[in-house]
Amino acid sequence: DIVVTQTPLSSPVTLGQPASISCRSSQSLVHSDGNTYLSWLQQRPGQPPRLLIYKISNRFSGVPDRFSGSGAGTDFTLKISRVEAEDVGVYYCMQATQFPYTFGQGTKLEIK
Amino acid sequence: EVQLLESGGGLVQPGGSLRLSCAASGFTFSSYAMSWVRQTPGKGLEWVSFIDSRGGTYYADSVKGRFTISRDNSKNTLYLQMNSLRAEDTAAYYCAKQVLGYFDYWGQGTLVTVSS
Numbered sequence: 566d567i568v569v570t571q572t573p574l575s576s577p578v579t580l581g582q583p584a585s586i587s588c589r590s591s592q593s594l595v596h597s598d599g600n601t602y603l604s605w606l607q608q609r610p611g612q613p614p615r616l617l618i619y620k621i622s623n624r625f626s627g628v629p630d631r632f633s634g635s636g637a638g639t640d641f642t643l644k645i646s647r648v649e650a651e652d653v654g655v656y657y658c659m660q661a662t663q664f665p666y667t668f669g670q671g672t673k674l675e676i677k
Numbered sequence: 678e679v680q681l682l683e684s685g686g687g688l689v690q691p692g693g694s695l696r697l698s699c700a701a702s703g704f705t706f707s708s709y710a711m712s713w714v715r716q717t718p719g720k721g722l723e724w725v726s727f728i729d730s731r732g733g734t735y736y737a738d739s740v741k742g743r744f745t746i747s748r749d750n751s752k753n754t755l756y757l758q759m760n761s762l763r764a765e766d767t768a769a770y771y772c773a774k775q776v777l778g779y780f781d782y783w784g785q786g787t788l789v790t791v792s793s
Binding site: 596600602604606613614615616619620625657659661662664665666667668669670671 | 712714721722723724727735737738771775776777778779780781782783784785786
């Protein structure tokens with residue numbers, strides 16, 4: 566199975582400041598079709614997960630442009646350019662390149 | 678508007694069975710793969726099972742042989758039949774619509790508790 570490891574597990578951030586979350590996979594996430602199926606999800610308290618970013622760097626419909634994704638191969642990053650109060654929650658990276666699909670442990674974003 | 682509505686969760690004894698349903702609307706259900714994902718209380722996310730538009734299936738090792746995913750395209754509904762339930766199956770179960778390699782929409786979830 567592909568192991569996906571996120572760092573940090575907790576991220577206290579000041580409002581208006583940037584935040585960054587790292588995701589590393591135990592093997593390359595490049596699929597045989599040439600795509601890299603690494604996505605980022607946000608889960609606000611009491612809510613189901615919500616798609617933010619798919620295929621490394623594509624923002625899903627309605628996602629603010631302060632969210633961006635980057636990376637390649639086994640190393641990926643989610644960045645929030647200026648954290649807002651509504652960004653509080655847990656962020657997960659997920660790989661769907663190979664079964665079984667696997668998730669990172671989650672990074673809890675909280676306001677200082 | 679895409680909507681996914683899970684139902685069928687509840688309290689069940691170890692060794693018992695439950696069938697979860699996920700009613701889909703707002704998109705052409707028959708054209709999309711679907712998955713079930715679970716989340717244990719206070720813990721992270723675990724993918725459980727996948728079914729493609731033609732009925733091909735995959736399962737996590739932790740549920741293989743005990744859970745069965747299926748779909749009824751005439752009813753726009755996804756199912757998860759769960760047998761031989763264990764305490765460690767206790768979780769919120771989400772259905773998710775899948776587009777090649779990512780889950781673009783998630784349901785609100787249904788809670789399954791396995792306890793005597």
